[in-house]
Amino acid sequence: MTIERETAQPQLPIDEVVIDPKAEAITAGPGKTTGRDESNFFAEDAERYKLLHNGQxxxxxxxxxxxxxxxxxxxxxxxxxxxxxxxxxxxxxxQSPGLEDLRKWLYGLTTTSIGFLFGAKTSKAD
Incomplete structure (x- = not known):
């Protein structure tokens, strides 16, 4: 018992099949990327990876x-x-004596942080 398809179309040999020209992509030619462009691309990606890694x-x-x-x-x-x-x-x-004491303490903190910042800059220069 065989079942035949009623709507089956006859098979054509591959060399006789019609190709739709709109179905194929048209290539624009060879790429215009140089080796330097490719190296720059990978270098930028490596820097991006380092930034993400350091952020983590x-x-x-x-x-x-x-x-x-x-x-x-x-x-x-x-x-x-x-x-x-x-x-x-x-x-x-x-004004109160408490505010004056707070200001004295803050003046000391300010000069200490300025001294640290200038000391850090000169020690990095050496």
Whole structure:
């Protein structure tokens, strides 16, 4: 018992099949990329990978303060800015002995952080 397909079309040999010219892609010719372009592409990708890798190694505090080589300078800079802002804000309320003591403490903190920043810059130059 064989079942024949009623709608089966006759098979043509492969060399007689009509090819639709719109179905094939038209190539624009050889590529115009040089070896230097390819090297630059891979170098940029390697740099992007290094940045992502270093970002993952830093952790949460590292993302806030920076890497281990720049974190002390970043922290000292933030302490300097905060102490200057707090000193400026301390002049607005009514003056009291407690505010004067706070300002003295902040002046010391400010000069210490400035000394650290300038000391860090000169030690890196050596």
């Amino acid at each position: 190694k830093l952790g949460h505090l590292g993302k806030l303060w920076g890497s281990s080589s720049s974190a002390p300078t970043n922290i000292a800079g933030m302490v300097l800015i905060l102490s200057i802002v707090i000193v400026c804000v301390s002049f607005f309320p009514i």
